Structure formats: structure tokens, C-alpha cells
Amino acid sequence: MHWKTKATLQNAVSRLPSESSYATYYWLQRHFGGLRRINPVERLQAGIETWKQIEQLDHSPIDKIFFEVGTGRVPMTPLAYWLMGAKSIVTIDLNPYVKTELTKECLQYIADHVEEIEALFGSRLNQKRFDALRYLQRQDDFNLQNLFDLCQIAYIAPGDAARTGLSHSSIDFHTSFNVFEHIPRDVLAAILAEGNRIISDTGLFVHRVDYSDHFSHSDTHISPINFLQYSDAKWDRYADNRYMYMNRLRHDDFLALFDASGHTILATDPAIDKASLKMLNEGRLNVDARFGDKAVEVLATTASWIISTRDA
Ligand SMILES: C[S@@+](CC[C@H](N)C(=O)[O-])C[C@H]1O[C@@H](n2cnc3c(N)ncnc32)[C@H](O)[C@@H]1O
Secondary structure, eight states: OOHHHHHHHHHHHHTSOHHHHHHHHHHHHHHHSTTSSOOSHHHHHHHHHHHHHHHHTTOOOTTOEEEEEOOOSSTHHHHHHHHTTOSEEEEEOSSOOOOHHHHHHHHHHHHHTHHHHHHHHGGGOOHHHHHHHHHHHHOTTOOHHHHHHHTTEEEEOSOBTTBOOOOTTOEEEEEEESOGGGSOHHHHHHHHHHHHHHEEEEEEEEEEEEOSOGGGGTOTTSOTTGGGGSOHHHHHHHHOSTTTOOOOOOHHHHHHHHHHTTEEEEEEOOEEOHHHHHHHHTTOSOOOGGGTTSOHHHHTEEEEEEEEEEOO
16 A cells, blocks of 8 residues: 555544544454454564563563563563563553454464474573463463463553653663654653653663654555655654654664663664665655754664663
């Protein structure tokens, strides 16, 4: 689907009254979009990658408390943390998007692809927990609460990561995966400030940000930085809705935000899209004035991990 058609559709659905808007959008995604067939692998992988980032900085994630911003439709990333040995996980979402039917499909996939899932986790998989999960999945009276109870997951939705209600120093790892690009800058600053309050002195912030134009994920005719050509006013007309909001902050903006939040950056791995870099160097994309003072390498950066600590 052409990205402008998709944007028009999302804008129209977002203008419906809240309840019918969510239901209609889910119905569309389920029948024509990315939720036709759900596969847990990508989100489990997100948890595994986050876990590895923590290990690479010589922190042990085992028996620690994780906090996830933006649960989404299926609690597969918190499940991955538990399967690898987390003590407990708090996962929070502004919208109560988690769906039982999708979660059941994910667990059915896991039951049908045991070897694939075991290979995905490798030696990090806690086999006893994996067996307990598979036992739960086979029960006729399976429900989300049983899953949350088994996996020590506290699901807070609707809930705002900027106002969690959690106690001071109560979490070890503050995480998100492909979520921060959807949140306005001032809200991100409030989320990091709240994170500073709830994280332990030795804790880490581990966030993965996807800087690409998300319309390019389904419309292959546009580049991952297509949206940089638009002014804020024009871009808002396409995507300032609850389903496709993107802040368009670039990697340097994020580093400045973490810095302003009193963090020391421990690691990043900005991924530069070579085709986008070439396009910029050849002057084939007219970048809007908002991005005009940025280096081409920054403009062509399409994703990065940002791992940080709060300064003492
Ligand atoms: C792109 S989705 C990603 C969901 C999930 N991580 C996944 O991969 O499926 C971003 C999620 O962040 C949530 N979100 C946005 N602002 C938030 C906030 N201030 N606090 C908590 N969740 C928020 C949205 O409701 C949405 O479910």
C-alpha cells in the first residue's frame, strides 16, 4: 500500500471516538495488516538482544527487576526476560493493547516450534521455566493473568512511564525496544526523569531506537529517511495520530536528550543506511530546514542502541 494511502486511513480511523477507533484499527491490522499472522520470534529476540547488551557491559541480568516501556499487543519481550532468569518484570503501556487471542497464538507458536525457540535462546534459556510455560500453555483455562502470575510480570495499562507510581530505586533495568521514536520529546524527558527516580544506583537504561520512517517498512518504494524532506507542519498532516506518531528525532537529538536527563552514555551502535547516505551525498533528497544543520551520517542513521546510567 502506498504510504500516503496508509496515512490517510490511519488519520481517518484515529478521528473516530476512542473505543471504536481502537477496535477498528485492531480489526484492520488483524485482517489486512501486520497482525494477520503473529509470530513471537521478533519480540523474544528483542528481549534477548536487550539481555546481551546488559551482559556486554558486565552487568548480570539474572534475578534482576526489569522495567519495559511500551508493552504493545503481546507481552513477549517481558516473557523473554523471565525465560532467561529475570526476577520480575514491570511492563507499562499508555494503551491497554495486550490481546489474549494474540498472546495465545504466540504461545501456540512456541509450543509448535520448541527447537527453534530453544535455539533462539541458546544457553540463556532457563529450561525449568520453559517447561512451566509449555505446561501452562496446554491448560484449557489459560488466561493472561495466569501467564503474568507464572512469569512474575506486572502489566500496567493504561499507565504512563512518566508517572509509574513505583517506589524509589525499585528497578534494575529500564528498557524499551522500538518505542522511543513514537513518543514526543517532552514526554521522553519526563520518562527519563521518572526512570532516574525508580532505577537503582547500579541500574542501566537500555533502549533501542528505530529512527527510520516507519512507512518505509510497508511501502518499499520509499527510503528509510523519506520523512526528513517534510516540515513539521506538513509531516503532522500525514502522521500526527495515535497510530503512527513519529517524533523524527535523530541520533544526536537522542544523545542530547539523555545528556540533559543527567545520564552518562555507556554504549551506542548507530547503524548508517548506506543507500540513504549515498542518496544524501548525491543530493537526491531535499532535507527540510529542521534537519538542515545535521551531518549526512547522522541523517542516514536508521537505528541505535543507547545504553546509559544516571549520574550520581
Ligand atoms: C510501537 S509500540 C511498541 C510495542 C512493543 N514494544 C512491540 O514491539 O510490539 C509503542 C508502544 O508504546 C506505548 N507508549 C507510548 N507512550 C507511552 C508512555 N508514555 N508510557 C508507556 N507506554 C507508552 C504505546 O501505547 C505503544 O503500545
